[in-house]
Amino acid sequence: MAGNNVKVGNRALANALKKYGDSVIDDVKRIITETAYIIMNNAKVMAPVDDGNLRDSIEVEIVPGGMTAIVRVTANYAIYVEYGTGIYAVEGNGRKTPWTYYSDKLGRFVTTEGMKPQPFWDPAIEKGQRHFRKEMRKIGR
Numbered sequence: 001m002a003g004n005n006v007k008v009g010n011r012a013l014a015n016a017l018k019k020y021g022d023s024v025i026d027d028v029k030r031i032i033t034e035t036a037y038i039i040m041n042n043a044k045v046m047a048p049v050d051d052g053n054l055r056d057s058i059e060v061e062i063v064p065g066g067m068t069a070i071v072r073v074t075a076n077y078a079i080y081v082e083y084g085t086g087i088y089a090v091e092g093n094g095r096k097t098p099w100t101y102y103s104d105k106l107g108r109f110v111t112t113e114g115m116k117p118q119p120f121w122d123p124a125i126e127k128g129q130r131h132f133r134k135e136m137r138k139i140g141r
Contacts (some may be wrong), residue, residue, distance in 0.1 A: 004079065005072035006039065006125055024139060029066035031135040035059045036069030042141070043073070046120035054078060054120075071128075073121060082121050086114015112138035 038059045047055040057075035062068075083090040085097075100111045 001116045004074070005070050006128075023069075027139050028136075031132060031139075032067065032069050032136070033062060035128045035132040036062065038131050039071045041109065042127050043071070043120050043124035046123060048120070054081060056129045078121065080115065081118050083119075084115055084117035088114045088116040090099050090117055 003037045006107060008129070012080065040058055043058045044055050049055055054073070054075045054077070057071050057078070058071070061070045061072070065068065084094065086094040086096065087096060094114050098111055100109055103110045
């Protein structure tokens, strides 16, 4: 979950497409926008909901010019939801021993060994990538 955001499109693509005319550029901008919203919508649907903060923190920014879109997750704990914590962490990268913390929500101390991964971000990006590749192949046919 590199940096909690993903960019769709790039400047080199924008420059290369200038020679093919406005209709192709418009198609690419549409595909970039569609892809960004596909990623955002899928991430929101797959994000586990406790209080809705994680889901509500997923947003899209279309960069002026339309050749780049940024999909980001601003909840600071998103990476722990995606990859898990403690003994459940993906690739065994979590803490190996239980720990105790005070939960304001529960009003008591809680002991845990971690949280199982609940992937929402990587699967959403994969769906977006499939759409992007499929639609880009159609251009120029």
